[in-house]
Amino acid sequence: MAKRGIEKQLNILDYALSSLWRRRTKNLSILLVFSAVIFLVASFLMVSKALSDRAGQLLVAAPEITVQRMSAGRQEAIPLAHGERLQGIFGIRRVVPRVWGYYFDEVTGANFTVLGVDPLQMPGGDGLATALARGRLPEEGEAGMVVVGQGVVETLALENRQLFSLFRPDLSLKTLTVSGEFAKETGIMTADLLLMHPAEARDLFLIAPGFATDLCISVANSREIETIARKIAELLPDCRVLTRPQIQKTYQVVFGWRSGFASICLLSAVAAFIILAWDKASGLAPEERREIAILKVLGWETADVLAVRFWEACLVSGLAFLLGMLSAFAHVLFFSAFLFRPILLGWSVLAPGLSLVPALALGDFLLLAAFTVLPYLAATVIPAWRSATVPADSALGG
Amino acid sequence: MSAIIRCENLVKSYPADTRPVSAVANVNLVVEREDFLVILGHSGSGKTTLLSLIGGLTAPDSGTVLVDGVENWQQGDQALSVMRNSRIGFIFQFASLIPTLTVMENILLPLSFSQRPAGSRDLAEEILAQVGLADKAGSLPAQLSGGQQRRIAIARAFINCPDIILADEPTGDLDEETERDILQLFRRYNKNGVTFIVVTHNSELAASQERARVLMMRQGVLTEQDGEAGVAHA
Structure with missing residues (x-):
């Protein structure tokens, strides 16, 4: 009995395969369109998840609290003396x-991010050296030394030279020496970055000694971040206090907004495909009804x-799903998701040259399958069921 | 001989704009094993509907159809399908081949789900030769004439070695010579124990069979040739 059942299913499968082959042009077209839709949606989900994960990893090294002075709703330089006032707050480990x-380079049209900080004073700053592809971090007292991101290297053609100059606001030139380069893997955060000592950055922007743009604060207990942030805000009412969780949330929102916008566009494509499939399948062609x-x-x-x-x-949608997912994986892994980078990373002149590791949450995977494979199955089986349940004598004619 | 098919008070009508059209009106029919029953009638007289009812393709409004004592519509879909697959060979009014299958694949189609005997392909080739199309096994229906397609459909009806053949205008598209060959083929199968119910408007078809029994169908009513309505019995 079981053998008979298996033989019957094999016969059905055999008939299904030959039926697909007989209508190969139509089925191949459906397969290609279906794969393309799945490829677009899957690679988009993969790249947005990969970027979001990467940003999350990198932000772990961000200061737990950042304090910026505000005046008339705009950020201003903050006196270093403010930092000394904060030392009295219990729980603050270091300020x-x-x-x-930002430095706008008129020649190349690129915007560089300039970061003047003593890496050794930053919590985990010594680990920053591991983010370097080559060279070293500037040491205290070394005048004009800078670590640059890969985007800066390419834009300023620093591959074979170490010296370059930037204009101060008064148009005098400040000469800098490349002491190291950030690795490509950190590109999402460092592609456009110039890292130097605060004194060098002050010199570049002509900020008065005794001032900084913000204060980075590390705390002893990360669970106290919000409490300490509130105390700082009370102590320095002219300052804006940003916590790392807030910054992480902002990144997520930015990625979320961009990916959400594109998701809507792509889901429209999925919806259009489903409607098309439904329309095609619900009106079975007369020869298909006759065959049934x-x-x-x-x-x-x-x-x-x-x-x-x-x-x-199952064969068409399963194969399309497999093809779409594999091409999406290859698109993200081997081609750095070139189709979606402008949407998700912005149209920056210095697009970060980072390599992405495709990632897809199980929920997204199942959601994608539910929105593509299941509707196609329904659009194919339900009309066949409707045709198969009407009396078959229509084939007799007359 | 025992009755292989028994229709009792069979009624079937189809919905129409004003009132339902009666296709089969209170038909009673007994068909003995190895009968060759010819039902004559004009177009629209209900012949095809009667075949559909006997073959279990459509359900009657009332009445019963018994094949070997088993009521068609008291069986489930599975049993009815098995009965159609293993006991009945259908010859449609039109060729009704699947256009994307080759001649051989069309002929073997009824055997898809039955335990295909080892020599089924040989049998298919033999039947194909009997209908005079031995060289067309690999052709697609579109490459054949209407008459050739009809002969393929006839060959397909015999592939599962059925007890009963239900044929609707089986010689409609055939030239005289092919018609003669096909009717001879029918005669041979009939002599070997196959029961035939053939509906046609061709009165000469009945004359070609040695032991044909002829009934008339008019406006859904089945009568003996002498015009008496009611139970048609050999």
Whole structure:
């Protein structure tokens, strides 16, 4: 009995395969369109997840609390004396002044991020050396030394030279020497980065000694971040206090907004495909209805007809899903998701040259399958079921 | 001989704009094993509907169809399908081949789900030769004429060695010579124990069979040739 059942299923599968082959042009077209839709949605989900994960990893090294002075709603330089006032708050381990700004290079049209900070004073700053592809971090007292990101290296053509100059606001030139380069893997955060000592950054931006753009604060107990942030805000009412969780959330929101926007566009494509599939499948062609009727007249059961259609749909949608997922994986891993980078990373002149590791949450995987494979199965099997349950004598004619 | 098919008070009508059209009206029919029953009638007289009811393709509004004492519509879909697959060979009014299958694949189609005997391909080739199309096994239906397609459909009806053949205008598209060959083939199968129910408007078909029994169908009513309505019995 079981052997008979297996033999029957094999016959059904055999018929389904030959049926797919007989309509190979139509099925191949569906397969390609279906794969393309899955490829787009899957690679988008993969790249947004990979970027979000990468940003999350890198932000672990961000200061737990950042304090910036505000005046008339705009950020201003903060006196280092503010940092000394904060030392009295219990729970603060260290206050490190930082000079952080942007430098627009008119020649290349690129915007560099300038970060003036003593890495050794930053918590975990000694570990920053591991983010370097070559060279070393500037040491205290070394004038004009800078570590640059890969985007800066390419933009300023620093591959074969170490000296370059930037303009101060008064148009005098400040000469810098490359002491190291950040690794490509950290590109999402460092591609456009110039890391130097605060004194060098002050000199570049002509910020007065005794001032910084913000204060980076590390705390003894990370669970106290919010409490300490509140105390700082009370002590320095002219300052904005940002916590690391807030910054992480902001990144997530930015990625979330961008990926959400693109997701809507892509889901529209999925919806269009489903509607098309439904339209195609719900109105079975007369020859398909006739075929079902003939099969029933020849002794096929309604369940057999449905099984054939089910296998056909499973094979097409399963293969399309596999093809789409594999190409999405390759697109993200080997081609750095070139189709979606501008959307997710912005159209920066210095696009970070980072390599992405494709990632997809199980929920997203299942959601994608639910939104693509299941509707296609339904769009194929339900009309066949409707045709198979009407009397088969229509095939007799007359 | 025992009755292989028994129809009792069979009624079937189809919905129409104003009132239902009666296709089969209170038909009683007994068909003995090895009968060759010819039902004559004009187009629209209900012949095809009667075949559908006997073959279990459509359900009657009332009445019963018994094949070997088993009521068709008291069986489930599975049993009815098995009955159609293993006991009945259908010859449709139109060729009804699957256009994307080759001639050989079309002929073997009824055997897809039965335990295909080892020599089924040989049998298919033999039947194909009997209908005069031995060289067309690999052709697609579109490459054949209407008459050739009809002969393929006839060959397909015999592949599962059925007890009963239900044929709807089986010689409609055939030339005289092919028609003669096909009717001879029918005669041979009939002599070997196959029961035939053939509906046609061709009165000469009945004359070609040695032991044909002829009934008339008019507006859904089945009568003996002499015009008496009611139970049609050999």
